[in-house]
Amino acid sequence: MNFISSNIRSLILDMDGVLWKGDIQIGNLPAIFERIRARGLKVAFATNNGTQTPEQYVARLAALGVHVEPWQVVTSSLVVAHLLSQSFPSGGPVFAIGESGLTTALREKGFIPLSVDETESAQAVVIGVDRQINFKKMCEATLLVGRGLPFYATNPDKSFPTPRGKLPGAGAWASVIITATNIVPIYAGKPSPLLIEIACNRMGMANEAVLVVGDRVDTDIAAGQAAGCPVAHVLSGISSREAAETWRPRIDIIAENLGELVS
Numbered sequence: 001m002n003f004i005s006s007n008i009r010s011l012i013l014d015m016d017g018v019l020w021k022g023d024i025q026i027g028n029l030p031a032i033f034e035r036i037r038a039r040g041l042k043v044a045f046a047t048n049n050g051t052q053t054p055e056q057y058v059a060r061l062a063a064l065g066v067h068v069e070p071w072q073v074v075t076s077s078l079v080v081a082h083l084l085s086q087s088f089p090s091g092g093p094v095f096a097i098g099e100s101g102l103t104t105a106l107r108e109k110g111f112i113p114l115s116v117d118e119t120e121s122a123q124a125v126v127i128g129v130d131r132q133i134n135f136k137k138m139c140e141a142t143l144l145v146g147r148g149l150p151f152y153a154t155n156p157d158k159s160f161p162t163p164r165g166k167l168p169g170a171g172a173w174a175s176v177i178i179t180a181t182n183i184v185p186i187y188a189g190k191p192s193p194l195l196i197e198i199a200c201n202r203m204g205m206a207n208e209a210v211l212v213v214g215d216r217v218d219t220d221i222a223a224g225q226a227a228g229c230p231v232a233h234v235l236s237g238i239s240s241r242e243a244a245e246t247w248r249p250r251i252d253i254i255a256e257n258l259g260e261l262v263s
């Protein structure tokens, strides 16, 4: 069965729930990417998971036998750094709750991530997934946001998929600060179309020739549609077939997984 029409020239792939769940790959990724290459499709990756840097994702893919370059990977942390640099062109100190994917992206744009003991000079607050999160970090971020500092979140995902089930995502952590302050952050990741637009630009592709592939209707599919791209939903991650079939505007393609999509 041919899922992908001939006017599609490239794919933008979500990662969690499309390529892997936690440490477990979904399907035979080397064979899937060989098939994508044989069909002449360009590939980029757009992930709301900003915990890792593009280089770390490239290394992770290489360990699975898939060889790509860092420019092909756009994370929500890169987008949050991009948004912050529009407000603060010369960079400066920020209080960021997150992992190396976020702090590295901020440093590359001239920002100085502050430790939890020196948040006084912060000019903005950013929250993403941080597996070292604790009460003190949440308190400091809440105080700064309550004081009126610009408040950003890498993405609004309430959860992310793992082999054990759903774990709390950046949206869940942001919701603690939202509840405490009644202030909503600027979200960088999907469903904002920015990740998709940056990936299209990097590939030099017109949006209508790019198929956006994801496992979550309210982020991946919504972002692809907001960017004006055709969209494909795979059932290997978060959103069910029913959620995909009832989503409006209609989803162009629904497949079991990436392997079936490119078969």
Ligand SMILES: [Mg+2]
Pocket (backbone or CB within 6 Å): 014, 015, 016, 017, 018, 214, 215, 216, 237
């Ligand atoms: Mg996903």
